[in-house]
Amino acid sequence: MARPGATPPGTDRHAVGTIRSAGGSTRAVTRTLSEDPLGGTVRRTVLPSGLRVLTEAIPAMRSVSFGIWVAVGSRDETGPTAGAAHFLEHLLFKGTHKRGALEISSSIEAVGGETNAFTTKEYTCYYARVLDEDLPLAIDVMCDLVADSVLEPADVETERGVILEEIAMHDDEPGDEVHDLFARAVYGDHPLGRLISGTSDTVTPMTRRQIQTFYRRRYVAPQIVIAAAGNLDHAAVVRLVRQALRGTPLDTEPASPAPHRPAAPAVRTRAASTVVQVKETEQAHVVLGCPAIDRLDERRFALGVLNNVLGGGMSSRLFQEIREQRGLAYSVYSYASQYADSGLFGVYAGCAPGRVDEVLELTRTELARTAEQGITEAELARGKGMSKGSFVLGLEDTGSRMSRLAKGELLYGNLMPVNELLDRVDSVTLDDVNTLAADLLARPMSLAVVGPFANRTL
Numbered sequence: 001m002a003r004p005g006a007t008p009p010g011t012d013r014h015a016v017g018t019i020r021s022a023g024g025s026t027r028a029v030t031r032t033l034s035e036d037p038l039g040g041t042v043r044r045t046v047l048p049s050g051l052r053v054l055t056e057a058i059p060a061m062r063s064v065s066f067g068i069w070v071a072v073g074s075r076d077e078t079g080p081t082a083g084a085a086h087f088l089e090h091l092l093f094k095g096t097h098k099r100g101a102l103e104i105s106s107s108i109e110a111v112g113g114e115t116n117a118f119t120t121k122e123y124t125c126y127y128a129r130v131l132d133e134d135l136p137l138a139i140d141v142m143c144d145l146v147a148d149s150v151l152e153p154a155d156v157e158t159e160r161g162v163i164l165e166e167i168a169m170h171d172d173e174p175g176d177e178v179h180d181l182f183a184r185a186v187y188g189d190h191p192l193g194r195l196i197s198g199t200s201d202t203v204t205p206m207t208r209r210q211i212q213t214f215y216r217r218r219y220v221a222p223q224i225v226i227a228a229a230g231n232l233d234h235a236a237v238v239r240l241v242r243q244a245l246r247g248t249p250l251d252t253e254p255a256s257p258a259p260h261r262p263a264a265p266a267v268r269t270r271a272a273s274t275v276v277q278v279k280e281t282e283q284a285h286v287v288l289g290c291p292a293i294d295r296l297d298e299r300r301f302a303l304g305v306l307n308n309v310l311g312g313g314m315s316s317r318l319f320q321e322i323r324e325q326r327g328l329a330y331s332v333y334s335y336a337s338q339y340a341d342s343g344l345f346g347v348y349a350g351c352a353p354g355r356v357d358e359v360l361e362l363t364r365t366e367l368a369r370t371a372e373q374g375i376t377e378a379e380l381a382r383g384k385g386m387s388k389g390s391f392v393l394g395l396e397d398t399g400s401r402m403s404r405l406a407k408g409e410l411l412y413g414n415l416m417p418v419n420e421l422l423d424r425v426d427s428v429t430l431d432d433v434n435t436l437a438a439d440l441l442a443r444p445m446s447l448a449v450v451g452p453f454a455n456r457t458l
Contacts, residue, residue: 028046028238030043030045030046030234030238031043031045040057040059040229041056041057042054042056044409045234045238049221049250049253049254049255050221050255050256050258051222051225051250052225052257053238054226054227054228054406055227055228055405056401057234058229058231061230062132062231063129063131064131064135064228064229064230064398065129065230065397065399066142066227067127067226067406068143068226069224069406069407070146070219070223070224071122071123071223071224071410072085072123073119073120073123074119075122075194075339076218077191080206081210082194082195082199082202083202084198084211085124085214086198087163087198089124091149091159092145092149093105093115093117094149094151096144096145096150097150098144099144104141104145107141111131111134112131113134121191121196121339122339123410126142126145126146127399127402128142129399136240139241143245147219147245147250151208153208156211163203164200164203167195167199167203174279174283174451175285177277177450178285178286181277181448181450182287182446184275185275185446185448186291187267188270192267216249219249219250220250221252222255222256222257222258223258225410226241227402227403227409228402229399229402260410260412262340265341266294266341267339267342270446272443272446273446273447274447274448275446275447276448276450276451276458277451278451279452284452285348286349286350287347287447287448288363288447289445290440290443290446291344291345291443292338294340295339295340296340296412297338297343299432301387301424301425301428302428302433303336306370306383309433310334311332311333311334311335316334317366318332318366319332321366322349322362326358328351328355328358328359329349329350329355330351332350332359333348334346335348340411345440347363347367356453357458360447364445367445368441368442370437371437371442374430374434375430375434377430383433388425391418391422392422
């Protein structure tokens with residue numbers, strides 16, 4: 001339920017340019033999505049090309065975060081191009097028809113700003129954070145590099161070496177590697193089970209032509225969301241974006257925005273198994289878990305509460321039992337990952353190799369106990385408080401607010417107002433959580449292990 005004065009998702013408070021053609025709108029269409037007392041005014045404009053621009057105006061801030069989000073990630077790659085999305089993320093900073101790599105970085109750093117990018121399994125983001133007065137510069141630079149990079153052959157070879165070093169560095173981090181091993185145990189050869197970076201076997205032979213084809217086929221206006229939050233004017237942002245994209249490959253014929261990634265058909269998962277990566281490490285790293293729910297599942301709010309109770313903080317069951325009371329591990333936590341058509345629930349622990357059996361036994365016992373007996377009213381209240389607090393506190397910088405706008409549009413198809421989300425968490429009942437726990441935690445569990453276990457069964 002929205003606060004008084006807030007606008008429900010999908011309601012047009014102010015709309016302009018509503019003349020439409022068969023392929024989309026011939027004019028930009030703007031509407032106000034919300035005027036939230038806990039935030040600023042959120043507006044959304046759909047350009048004729050199908051590219052969307054969302055902003056949240058927060059006059060009290062003196063900074064602006066500006067991001068370009070593309071609905072393309074590692075799961076959109078074929079086997080031979082595994083790692084192309086991540087490769088491209090590196091290459092777009094290497095130069096455009098207007099700017100070289102040094103000018104891209106130095107122009108933003110000269111005004112005290114910062115730029116970066118990241119690739120996930122379902123989307124890629126390029127962003128900058130600058131003073132409000134330098135937003136026009138950030139828009140011009142970021143739109144230029146995303147829309148009109150040249151992908152010079154020499155740059156492809158340079159970044160190939162950088163990415164191979166990044167892959168090698170990742171292999172030297174067993175605490176990260178075990179999560180990838182767990183995903184592979186659950187998803188197998190499905191793209192959700194592959195490394196976002198690709199492997200040396202796929203990155204080494206990948207050609208410039210393959211990357212260029214991936215770039216131009218995937219980086220199209222209907223698949224792109226631009227989001228900005230901070231001290232800004234929506235109309236000015238839209239005007240600057242249109243100016244920056246004019247004459248680029250993203251300045252295209254009228255089209256409708258692409259819908260958010262569909263949830264069907266459901267991803268097939270593998271039967272529960274144990275996968276061990278043998279490494280002579282000082283510490284063993286384990287993840288025990290199972291397939292879970294997708295991001296549009298109505299039970300996601302209950303899962304957030306359940307996750308907090310089990311391993312979401314220092315007061316959680318697993319942290320108290322394994323670390324505080326027994327001192328068996330320094331790090332232990334649970335987590336949930338959600339995709340358009342699938343999800344994961346896992347428990348991670350890092351401990352001495354000789355303590356793995358005990359840690360796993362305690363973890364399995366706690367999961368089974370929670371599945372059978374559920375959680376208590378006190379734990380429900382604490383789990384809800386953690387969910388609400390972490391969400392609201394996470395919105396205290398422009399970067400988080402910018403990300404919220406983009407993810408709402410790109411992943412969910414709408415932006416849930418802050419207080420509606422808090423209401424959804426508040427509405428979770430003890431029965432909701434316990435019913436989910438009885439289902440989820442009783443599922444067969446896969447186990448991923450990285451450590452010195454060459455001649456040992458786990």
